[in-house]
Amino acid sequence: MLTQRHHKPDRPWRARLHEVIFEAETPTGRWFDEVLIACIVASVLVVMFDSVKSYRDAWGDSFQILEWGFTFLFTVEYILRLMSVGRPLVYARSFFGVVDLLAILPTYVSLIFPGSHYFLVIRLLRVLRIFRVLKIVQYVGEANHLMQALRSSQRKITVFLFAVMTLAVIFGSIIYVVEDEKDGFTSIPRSVYWAIVTLTTVGYGDISPKTDLGQAIAAVIMIFGYGIIAVPTGIVSAEFAQLGRSTAPVSTQACPSCGCDGHDVDAVHCKLCGGKLGNET
Numbered sequence: 001m002l003t004q005r006h007h008k009p010d011r012p013w014r015a016r017l018h019e020v021i022f023e024a025e026t027p028t029g030r031w032f033d034e035v036l037i038a039c040i041v042a043s044v045l046v047v048m049f050d051s052v053k054s055y056r057d058a059w060g061d062s063f064q065i066l067e068w069g070f071t072f073l074f075t076v077e078y079i080l081r082l083m084s085v086g087r088p089l090v091y092a093r094s095f096f097g098v099v100d101l102l103a104i105l106p107t108y109v110s111l112i113f114p115g116s117h118y119f120l121v122i123r124l125l126r127v128l129r130i131f132r133v134l135k136i137v138q139y140v141g142e143a144n145h146l147m148q149a150l151r152s153s154q155r156k157i158t159v160f161l162f163a164v165m166t167l168a169v170i171f172g173s174i175i176y177v178v179e180d181e182k183d184g185f186t187s188i189p190r191s192v193y194w195a196i197v198t199l200t201t202v203g204y205g206d207i208s209p210k211t212d213l214g215q216a217i218a219a220v221i222m223i224f225g226y227g228i229i230a231v232p233t234g235i236v237s238a239e240f241a242q243l244g245r246s247t248a249p250v251s252t253q254a255c256p257s258c259g260c261d262g263h264d265v266d267a268v269h270c271k272l273c274g275g276k277l278g279n280e281t
Helices: 013-022 027-050 053-084 088-093 095-102 105-109 116-133 138-152 154-178 188-199 212-243
Strands: none
Touching: 013 027, 013 053, 027 053, 027 116, 053 088, 053 095, 053 105, 088 095, 095 105, 095 116, 105 116, 138 154, 138 212, 154 188, 154 212, 188 212
């Protein structure tokens, strides 16, 4: 009599790949993220040192080899991320999906537009994954809370910015009429630039009014500027306080379908795409 042997079916390759790339709770996933973060920091340092002329003259060829090596590594990693999720287009449109793409594009674009590879410093945004690696997931909830407050106040801030731009155009036009062209106020756009610099209390000092009336107008703009600076902070703070502080714990588990993380610890489905998380009890 033949004995029937039961074998546990192998996990699908996509699930195994997803566990390594997206899950920081597993030993292999944590190791992958730690190596990835080290490579990201190293690649950003290479770009920064390459911008220093003395270093570029001495090790320019080595920097270029390293940049292409890191780009190839991140390109393969980006492709594997898309392959490991059930809905690659959803992940590609997510925040980290866009950042992952922007982390490799500048090197390829530099073949057509020299110098654009310096935009590779955007790779530093990928280090935000360190919050998952170090398991400080409470920061994920706080970040979501802050983003919600910013989204809630975006209409008020938009109106505020429109009002500031209107004031800048008005003040710039007035100062253009009052001041002489030889003092730097050669056009209304340049005068508006001066008004924006003064209104925001930056004060570059590249152009400045010389007449008594112009200086009086500048003084009024400066006083307006001090009051204006506090407005956006007050808007966001009010929305932040109104929403209340979230205390619900979040998990580092990433969705197998889209790669989204920051779910509640007892969540069954992804909050972004609705896919099953696989942590049902």
